[in-house]
Amino acid sequence: MKGYTQARWPEPLIFELGRSGRSGVTLPKAEEAVKAIGDWRSLAPKNMLRAEPPDLPEVTEVEVVRHYVRLSQMSYGVDLGFYPLGSCTMKYNPKVCEALANLDQVHWIHPYQEEETVQGALELMYKLSSWLAEITGTDAVSLQPAAGAHGEFVGTLIMRAYHKLRGETRIEIIVPDSAHGTNPASAAMAGFKVVVVPTRGDGCIDMEALKSVLSNRTAGLMLTNPNTLGVFEKDIVEIAKMVHEQGGLLYYDGANLNAILGKARPGDMGFDIVHINLHKTFSTPHGGGGPGAGPIGVKKHLEEFLPVPLVRYDGKKYYLDYDLPHSIGKVRAFYGNFEVLVRAFAYILSMGAEGLRKASEVAVLNANYLARKVSRIEGLTVPYGGLVKHEFVASASKLKSATGVETKHVAKRLLDYGVHAPTVYFPLIVGEALMIEPTETEALEEIDRFAEALSSIVNEAREKREAVLNAPHSTSVGLLDEVKASHPKTLSLSWRMMRKRLKTLRG
Amino acid sequence: MFMASPYIPNDPEEVRSQMLKSLGLSSVEELFVDIPEEVKLKRSLALPGPLSEVEVRKEVERILKKNRTVKELLCFLGAGVYRHYVPAAVDFVASRSEFLTSYTPYQAEVNQGMLQALFEYQSMICELTAMDVANSSMYDWASALGEAARMAARVTSRYEFVVPHYISPERYMVLRSYAEPAGIRIVEAPQDRETGRIDLERLKAIVSSKTAAVYIENPSYLGFVVDNADEVAEVVHDVGGLYVVGVDPTSLGVLKPPGDYGADIVIGEGQPLGNYMNFGGPLLGIFACRDDPRLVRQMPGRLIGVTTTVKDSDRGFCMVLQTREQHIRRERATSNICTNEALCALRAAVYMVLLGKNGFKELGELIATLTNYAIKLTSEVKGVKAPLFKAFHFKEFTVNLDGAGLKVSDVNKELLKLEIQGGKDLSNEYPELGQTALYCVTEEHTEADLRRLQRSLKLIVEGSG
Numbered sequence: 001m002k003g004y005t006q007a008r009w010p011e012p013l014i015f016e017l018g019r020s021g022r023s024g025v026t027l028p029k030a031e032e033a034v035k036a037i038g039d040w041r042s043l044a045p046k047n048m049l050r051a052e053p054p055d056l057p058e059v060t061e062v063e064v065v066r067h068y069v070r071l072s073q074m075s076y077g078v079d080l081g082f083y084p085l086g087s088c089t090m091k092y093n094p095k096v097c098e099a100l101a102n103l104d105q106v107h108w109i110h111p112y113q114e115e116e117t118v119q120g121a122l123e124l125m126y127k128l129s130s131w132l133a134e135i136t137g138t139d140a141v142s143l144q145p146a147a148g149a150h151g152e153f154v155g156t157l158i159m160r161a162y163h164k165l166r167g168e169t170r171i172e173i174i175v176p177d178s179a180h181g182t183n184p185a186s187a188a189m190a191g192f193k194v195v196v197v198p199t200r201g202d203g204c205i206d207m208e209a210l211k212s213v214l215s216n217r218t219a220g221l222m223l224t225n226p227n228t229l230g231v232f233e234k235d236i237v238e239i240a241k242m243v244h245e246q247g248g249l250l251y252y253d254g255a256n257l258n259a260i261l262g263k264a265r266p267g268d269m270g271f272d273i274v275h276i277n278l279h280k281t282f283s284t285p286h287g288g289g290g291p292g293a294g295p296i297g298v299k300k301h302l303e304e305f306l307p308v309p310l311v312r313y314d315g316k317k318y319y320l321d322y323d324l325p326h327s328i329g330k331v332r333a334f335y336g337n338f339e340v341l342v343r344a345f346a347y348i349l350s351m352g353a354e355g356l357r358k359a360s361e362v363a364v365l366n367a368n369y370l371a372r373k374v375s376r377i378e379g380l381t382v383p384y385g386g387l388v389k390h391e392f393v394a395s396a397s398k399l400k401s402a403t404g405v406e407t408k409h410v411a412k413r414l415l416d417y418g419v420h421a422p423t424v425y426f427p428l429i430v431g432e433a434l435m436i437e438p439t440e441t442e443a444l445e446e447i448d449r450f451a452e453a454l455s456s457i458v459n460e461a462r463e464k465r466e467a468v469l470n471a472p473h474s475t476s477v478g479l480l481d482e483v484k485a486s487h488p489k490t491l492s493l494s495w496r497m498m499r500k501r502l503k504t505l506r507g
Numbered sequence: 508m509f510m511a512s513p514y515i516p517n518d519p520e521e522v523r524s525q526m527l528k529s530l531g532l533s534s535v536e537e538l539f540v541d542i543p544e545e546v547k548l549k550r551s552l553a554l555p556g557p558l559s560e561v562e563v564r565k566e567v568e569r570i571l572k573k574n575r576t577v578k579e580l581l582c583f584l585g586a587g588v589y590r591h592y593v594p595a596a597v598d599f600v601a602s603r604s605e606f607l608t609s610y611t612p613y614q615a616e617v618n619q620g621m622l623q624a625l626f627e628y629q630s631m632i633c634e635l636t637a638m639d640v641a642n643s644s645m646y647d648w649a650s651a652l653g654e655a656a657r658m659a660a661r662v663t664s665r666y667e668f669v670v671p672h673y674i675s676p677e678r679y680m681v682l683r684s685y686a687e688p689a690g691i692r693i694v695e696a697p698q699d700r701e702t703g704r705i706d707l708e709r710l711k712a713i714v715s716s717k718t719a720a721v722y723i724e725n726p727s728y729l730g731f732v733v734d735n736a737d738e739v740a741e742v743v744h745d746v747g748g749l750y751v752v753g754v755d756p757t758s759l760g761v762l763k764p765p766g767d768y769g770a771d772i773v774i775g776e777g778q779p780l781g782n783y784m785n786f787g788g789p790l791l792g793i794f795a796c797r798d799d800p801r802l803v804r805q806m807p808g809r810l811i812g813v814t815t816t817v818k819d820s821d822r823g824f825c826m827v828l829q830t831r832e833q834h835i836r837r838e839r840a841t842s843n844i845c846t847n848e849a850l851c852a853l854r855a856a857v858y859m860v861l862l863g864k865n866g867f868k869e870l871g872e873l874i875a876t877l878t879n880y881a882i883k884l885t886s887e888v889k890g891v892k893a894p895l896f897k898a899f900h901f902k903e904f905t906v907n908l909d910g911a912g913l914k915v916s917d918v919n920k921e922l923l924k925l926e927i928q929g930g931k932d933l934s935n936e937y938p939e940l941g942q943t944a945l946y947c948v949t950e951e952h953t954e955a956d957l958r959r960l961q962r963s964l965k966l967i968v969e970g971s972g
Contacts, residue, residue, distance in 0.1 A: 013623070023863050024862065025862060028950055045899055048733075048736065050868075056631055071620030075609050075618050077604050080604075107785060182834075189688065287850030290848045332790075333681065355557045365526055444517050
């Protein structure tokens, strides 16, 4: 691990490259007969024509490819190494899934083609929906949402529609204080007031506090299980009962589903609505931020609220069903991130029930193994460190008070060791948090090396403090000034804005 | 007997027991004792597999082969997803796994490449649209529209959002889902039935001090260019509302960018920029605005900005204004968006660079010329009227069959027999347009393709070749 050095290309912005007259691709010319139609300009409204061409770079394919290959070398993906970002489930992405997602039969089909010409796509979606329903213990699945948060938005819209149809005004959604930020944000987007309940000493939701906030104003509770501390909410059956007795719905944030595949199902725990992050649990790549896919599963009584269309099968052919009178409508155009769905479909096929169960077992084994190792490092603690599931949260509070080295420094220093940093300062209820999720795709040797890296950094904090405080050293740039980046005087969000403010930036 | 999974290095019994032993455990089951018995799954999931890699390939290929691609069918569909050529270099760059398998660049120092590429994407979108700020992606045009309505309401504290009469039903439905919970009322701006122009007099009567924004699309959903888009700006700005414009970026080499006619927010579909159709997803939502702190602070989504290193003042890139976002601001965030379409934005960046300054003009001119040619050929078919609107059309145009007394659905069925996928049937969405289809042509279509369409339509509509 030590000895890792990321490429450092002094790479200009693409706008700073190239020369006038260069071009990166050749386009076809209009054929003679087509050209004979005459100049299109004579038909176009003069006030709607572009006067000057857009100020885009003029570069050849050679320059473009070198530029972006260099940039790629200054990026870090799971194909390069360990990426223990808690709650992000940075698994390895099998290459066969990638190959299949790049077939012409995926790339070159249009969503409005006649159904008889896209039976393959519909069949794949239909089967994937039914598999996801089986995995989550729900009855119907929509593949439409483009991401986990998008699925949450659909879930909260369903809550809204469900209560409205029953003639009830319920304006509150409850989330624990350990919840992902998307939960309260999604609830608010659907027009709800967010009520936060605290976490108990054992890392589970405080049942007394929950009881006190449940009422006939409660539209639902959003819960991640295991939660962001990696702790399984063992009172889940009681929680479900309490929420349902008050007429509320139970929402499962599927970000942490990787802990329980084939071991337990949200639907069996009493959850009514479940979203699934295919880009986490089902191994589709994150692409530097997306695309992902966030299918949403519901119990039978909520099926009528799902977004349209749903894929159905009449025994002979697959078709798109728009006939859902109480549907929440749509949250994006068309049917979902199909290319991502293909990868997840192939992944599930390759794993089968047994493989998925093993994935969760080993993910949990890896997390507990690493948690134990980390808890033995002087200066680091694992505050909710009993039995965890797929992830755990360490704290560097002790290290901070002993040495002044904080979680952010540890995170940056980890980069020098050739691994990605964990999720930091989340969940908010743990001071100096390092949220670590090794996933099942890391080898024991890799996990050991990570623990050694952490241990070595903690030693450095005492003996070579500067090395940690000034980290990172081995990345393509040193520590960046993120405050300056957002300062109104220097804020530059584009090349044109940058040129405007370059003077300020230099000063 | 289950083969050791190639994706689970600690699967072998020997490794497992070593790890379990270090935890003082003897079986994996002991790691799951915290799950209450009553919710434990006591059976195997009913799923197919596990399949070997060769079987996975065969099975997925077997299913997907039932699709007929637009390489086999001559396709004239657009309406939100477009068939454009994807240069080989785009695929090459996007498959670099340092990009493909990275997460959102939370650790900026180790992800400068992705951050710079996204900054370049934002910058090129700004050049194309003549705006100052663009975010690094939304899910698609439709959800960008929903977010734009919500942003306009936050900026203005007003709750009416005006949309054009002719708008894609996909976008309209998505807008409704986003707007309704925020208390935003959607109001329709009439468009002239002959020219597609926004009816300015009636628009003036609709807008007021309650108007958060007026939204138009240019080119419109039905392909015509709205030639009074600049005058709409004045109408909405006069009442203190924002002007939101939706665009097809491939038109911006030839059509005036919305930033040059008063737009405050520009949205659009970035899929045509180097992204495949993929049965409608992933797509790429474009979202841009003017350099006005009032607007920028209310932007949804990730923004990449320029900064320097703390020590040496070297240039670098990182995510900025994160206090707008859900992971910091939680229920007060501008949007809940987290995972976005970054890789699609990267593809778009490479595409825009490859085309460059002159390529967009060339592409736009080619599409404009082909559109006119296609219009001429289809309107030569007896009983066919193309287009329905007396306006300049770009890439898409309406084809009306009322004169032939035929239904779009029937004609499309006949076309399919001839290996042609006809335009999108509009007869349900816009009954007032009669039996009309929306046709789309791009640089992927040749003269021969368009002649074949004409021949086939003649055969079906006139009953003769």
